[in-house]
Amino acid sequence: MSRDPFQWLLWAIYSRLYDRVWDNRLTDHLAARVVDLIPPGLPVDEVGAGTGLFTWRLHQAGLDVRVFEPDARMRRQLVARLPGLAVCDSAIEELSGAPGPRVVVAANVLHLVSDPGAALEMLRRRAGRDGLVVIAGPAPRASLTRFCMALHRRGEPVFGVLLFLSIHIALAPLIALGGGLKVSRRSAGGVDGTTSSETVDGVAQLVLLEGKDAVHTLGSAMPVQ
Numbered sequence: 461m462s463r464d465p466f467q468w469l470l471w472a473i474y475s476r477l478y479d480r481v482w483d484n485r486l487t488d489h490l491a492a493r494v495v496d497l498i499p500p501g502l503p504v505d506e507v508g509a510g511t512g513l514f515t516w517r518l519h520q521a522g523l524d525v526r527v528f529e530p531d532a533r534m535r536r537q538l539v540a541r542l543p544g545l546a547v548c549d550s551a552i553e554e555l556s557g558a559p560g561p562r563v564v565v566a567a568n569v570l571h572l573v574s575d576p577g578a579a580l581e582m583l584r585r586r587a588g589r590d591g592l593v594v595i596a597g598p599a600p601r602a603s604l605t606r607f608c609m610a611l612h613r614r615g616e617p618v619f620g621v622l623l624f625l626s627i628h629i630a631l632a633p634l635i636a637l638g639g640g641l642k643v644s645r646r647s648a649g650g651v652d653g654t655t656s657s658e659t660v661d662g663v664a665q666l667v668l669l670e671g672k673d674a675v676h677t678l679g680s681a682m683p684v685q
């Protein structure tokens with residue numbers, strides 16, 4: 461979690477508006493694509509699950525999902541959305557190895573961590589040999605204009621597109637002061653273990669990574685969860 465006061469304030473506000481901005485047809489489409497990529501029968505860990513926009517869609521698809529979300533504000537909304545689901549508060553950096561294989565989903569998270577390379581290693585080991593990591597995130601060329609165009613093309617009502625635009629414009633000064641909504645601009649595509657990478661609607665990127673043996677205990681002294 462960021463210690464920058466502007467980032468802190470930005471996320472205090474953004475977390476409250478998160479569903480208004482992102483519970484939309486683009487998320488529907490991206491989540492459906494993520495579901496397509498998940499092999500049947502494997503358990504799914506979703507890290508940085510936020511308010512549960514992907515979680516809910518994965519759950520609706522009948523997947524056995526376990527969720528991890530370190531931010532208490534986001535977690536509260538997640539619990540309200542999916543009351544029966546156990547939610548763990550671990551960040552990616554605190555994940556331990558667990559018996560695989562499993563699918564680890566990280567949607568719109570990796571651009572927020574300070575060391576995406578280390579986070580990816582963590583996720584691959586969490587997935588285990590024969591497991592899979594599914595990364596979704598903003599495409600390198602994503603912009604507010606492109607997002608609005610993509611929303612429109614996906615059939616989002618005009619009101620939804622305007623809301624998306626106006627919230628981001630209203631937050632623009634704070635986003636600029638906090639150094640942006642991205643910490644890292646590095647993409648997951650092309651790193652070790654990449655099996656496929658695709659761009660969705662010009663604004664999102666989906667990357668699949670193979671899992672890896674969890675030879676050493678990972679992270680801090682967290683027990684296997």
Ligand SMILES: C[S@@+](CC[C@H](N)C(=O)[O-])C[C@H]1O[C@@H](n2cnc3c(N)ncnc32)[C@H](O)[C@@H]1O
Pocket residue numbers: 461482507508509510511512513514528529530531534550551552553566567568569572573
């Ligand atoms: C942009 S939101 C995405 C939420 C959700 N995955 C979605 O796509 O709707 C990013 C989420 O990642 C969480 N996050 C930030 N840094 C993290 C880290 N190091 N480990 C795990 N989650 C993290 C934040 O608390 C936030 O809920």
